[in-house]
Amino acid sequence: xxxxxxxxxxxxxxxxxxxxxxxxxxxxxxxxxxxxxxxxxxxxxxxxxxxxxxxxxxxxxxxxxxxxxxxxxxxxxxxxxxxxxxxxxxxxxxxxxxxxxxxxxxxxxx
Amino acid sequence: xxxxxxxxxxxxxxxxxxxxxxxxxxxxxxxxxxxxxxxxxxxxxxxxxxxxxxxxxxxxxxxxxxxxxxxxxxxxxxxxxxxxxxxxxxxxxxxxxxxxxxxxxxxxxx
Numbered sequence: 001x002x003x004x005x006x007x008x009x010x011x012x013x014x015x016x017x018x019x020x021x022x023x024x025x026x027x028x029x030x031x032x033x034x035x036x037x038x039x040x041x042x043x044x045x046x047x048x049x050x051x052x053x054x055x056x057x058x059x060x061x062x063x064x065x066x067x068x069x070x071x072x073x074x075x076x077x078x079x080x081x082x083x084x085x086x087x088x089x090x091x092x093x094x095x096x097x098x099x100x101x102x103x104x105x106x107x108x109x110x
Numbered sequence: 111x112x113x114x115x116x117x118x119x120x121x122x123x124x125x126x127x128x129x130x131x132x133x134x135x136x137x138x139x140x141x142x143x144x145x146x147x148x149x150x151x152x153x154x155x156x157x158x159x160x161x162x163x164x165x166x167x168x169x170x171x172x173x174x175x176x177x178x179x180x181x182x183x184x185x186x187x188x189x190x191x192x193x194x195x196x197x198x199x200x201x202x203x204x205x206x207x208x209x210x211x212x213x214x215x216x217x218x219x220x
Contacts, residue, residue, distance in 0.1 A: 017127040
């Protein structure tokens with residue numbers, strides 16, 4: 001739960017602007033993948049995947065870990081949390097109140 | 111509360127990738143502005159503001175309304191809702207459960 005790093009919002013939106021990086025996140029949100037498991041279905045090289053992953057790691061959207069010879073990637077929450085914070089900050093005061101009300105009523109907006 | 115339009119996520123991230131458009135949203139999240147109120151502090155032309163606003167409108171992030179001779183812009187929730195849906199869909203199953211727990215405990219993650 002230690003999340004001290006500040007995520008730059010410009011970097012985050014730059015990372016998410018790329019369709020291949022979003023496709024990588026689509027897969028990672030299901031389950032962790034190795035770099036080669038990501039490369040094959042996307043039809044891109046291991047080097048390209050590694051470059052995209054580096055950008056995703058830099059803004060807290062993915063995390064990779066090398067175990068033996070295999071680098072495993074998973075989705076990270078830091079970037080998603082930063083994005084959610086940005087959304088919250090941009091809702092109108094009225095909407096922020098409605099959000100609170102939704103939470104109090106136990107709903108969430110599914 | 112009628113929100114039938116489907117917001118394309120690619121369009122949304124494209125819109126949010128631009129720093130001027132994010133600066134416009136920063137201002138609109140405070141309160142509605144006229145087009146000229148937006149143009150002056152950003153140092154851009156009315157035409158440029160209008161073009162950015164069109165892109166923001168197309169993905170449900172802003173709404174404009176013409177009253178008399180003045181076009182007033184405000185933030186719209188559709189785009190923010192779509193973005194939040196995307197975030198939720200990309201959290202890991204474990205995290206989605208933690209989110210639910212947070213809601214049950216009445217917190218939210220402020």
